[in-house]
Amino acid sequence: MQIFCVNKSVRLGMPRLQETDVTVKERVRIGGRSARIQQAVHDAVRKLDAFSTRNQITVPQIAAEAGVTPSTIYRRWGDLSALLADVAVERLRPIADPDDTGSIEGDLRAFIEQYAEEMSSPVGLALMRDVLATTGQGQPGACAGFTCDHLTTINERAKARGEQPFDIDEVIDHVVAPIVYRTLFSDEMPTAAYCRQLVDRIYPKT
Amino acid sequence: MQIFCVNKSVRLGMPRLQETDVTVKERVRIGGRSARIQQAVHDAVRKLDAFSTRNQITVPQIAAEAGVTPSTIYRRWGDLSALLADVAVERLRPIADPDDTGSIEGDLRAFIEQYAEEMSSPVGLALMRDVLATTGQGQPGACAGFTCDHLTTINERAKARGEQPFDIDEVIDHVVAPIVYRTLFSDEMPTAAYCRQLVDRIYPKT
Numbered sequence: 001m002q003i004f005c006v007n008k009s010v011r012l013g014m015p016r017l018q019e020t021d022v023t024v025k026e027r028v029r030i031g032g033r034s035a036r037i038q039q040a041v042h043d044a045v046r047k048l049d050a051f052s053t054r055n056q057i058t059v060p061q062i063a064a065e066a067g068v069t070p071s072t073i074y075r076r077w078g079d080l081s082a083l084l085a086d087v088a089v090e091r092l093r094p095i096a097d098p099d100d101t102g103s104i105e106g107d108l109r110a111f112i113e114q115y116a117e118e119m120s121s122p123v124g125l126a127l128m129r130d131v132l133a134t135t136g137q138g139q140p141g142a143c144a145g146f147t148c149d150h151l152t153t154i155n156e157r158a159k160a161r162g163e164q165p166f167d168i169d170e171v172i173d174h175v176v177a178p179i180v181y182r183t184l185f186s187d188e189m190p191t192a193a194y195c196r197q198l199v200d201r202i203y204p205k206t
Numbered sequence: 207m208q209i210f211c212v213n214k215s216v217r218l219g220m221p222r223l224q225e226t227d228v229t230v231k232e233r234v235r236i237g238g239r240s241a242r243i244q245q246a247v248h249d250a251v252r253k254l255d256a257f258s259t260r261n262q263i264t265v266p267q268i269a270a271e272a273g274v275t276p277s278t279i280y281r282r283w284g285d286l287s288a289l290l291a292d293v294a295v296e297r298l299r300p301i302a303d304p305d306d307t308g309s310i311e312g313d314l315r316a317f318i319e320q321y322a323e324e325m326s327s328p329v330g331l332a333l334m335r336d337v338l339a340t341t342g343q344g345q346p347g348a349c350a351g352f353t354c355d356h357l358t359t360i361n362e363r364a365k366a367r368g369e370q371p372f373d374i375d376e377v378i379d380h381v382v383a384p385i386v387y388r389t390l391f392s393d394e395m396p397t398a399a400y401c402r403q404l405v406d407r408i409y410p411k412t
Contacts, residue, residue, distance in 0.1 A: 132338055
């Protein structure tokens with residue numbers, strides 16, 4: 001599993017979900033031929049992605065780069081958009097827990113600012129688009145699951161400190177969702193000030 | 207311009223934005239050859255869309271159906287995803303104003319419930335995905351613009367009645383955005399009860 005930075009200056013968390021391959025039709029034996037093929041194909045997509053514009057990448061190209069046949073890719077992923085979505089989910093998979101700032105409010109503010117920065121970066125936006133471009137429902141759910149996991153971690157840490165946890169659904173609906181909507185549908189990317197205002201609704205200034 | 211229902215039971219509004227063709231590289235003379243080509247290509251996409259799964263549609267197929275050369279399509283739209291996004295924007299373009307229920311709160315509640323129903327329908331979701339799949343920024347902005355236009359219409363009508371308008375940005379961030387986020391990223395589609403709860407934040411029950 002690669003370590004990926006959506007935004008070069010900031011890293012995303014640790015692997016958390018048990019289900020790695022949301023669209024992989026067959027179960028992968030770790031270390032087996034199937035796992036090696038998956039790794040080779042994912043690596044090929046990332047390599048081609050770095051050197052081509054997205055609409056130039058084809059299944060035959062990926063197959064050639066990965067040393068497999070195109071039919072192997074079609075059999076396993078169904079089509080190109082499902083493969084690209086699968087690679088995007090892997091790249092969005094957290095590689096570290098949210099920063100521990102010592103308080104739940106601090107943790108949430110730090111996480112949201114980093115989340116907005118990463119998701120609205122050109123790479124983050126491209127990965128979100130890949131995740132959404134497939135008709136399979138698994139990848140968008142996995143992507144949203146990573147965010148829920150982070151919020152749960154912040155809440156668990158807060159409980160251990162004796163702090164009151166926040167309502168995760170409220171943070172999703174009124175902090176995460178507006179950031180994602182503005183990132184996807186407007187030319188103005190969410191600023192740090194905008195993120196602070198959204199979190200102010202959860203933690204009003206006293 | 208076609209009249210399209212995202213959800214068969216409900217219709218979306220009237221043409222409102224002046225800019226019709228967000229990605230068309232050349233200006234279209236109404237009634238001219240350029241406009242006829244655009245219409246033929248859009249019609250071809252819609253026809254093929256009805257009979258094929260999305261990943262089977264190709265530019266040569268669309269060109270053959272529309273009676274133009276593939277290079278005409280590439281010259282005008284750049285690539286397939288930009289063309290599909292352009293067609294999706296046209297299909298999402300409103301064909302009627304939001305219902306006038308006699309009060310701003312009623313108008314907003316009716317509009318939001320209809321919006322959620324249409325956007326979370328299989329057709330609405332597919333169109334949103336097409337709009338987001340292109341790297342051009344124009345189509346997602348046009349799509350969000352339609353929603354803003356509707357909210358502006360509701361506000362203008364309220365002002366004429368002597369009612370206090372709502373803050374459009376607040377409705378976008380805390381009512382529209384959660385609906386779109388849950389539609390795109392979760393398997394659970396927004397229910398009417400969920401929409402009502404979101405609007406309750408703008409119009410608390412007294």
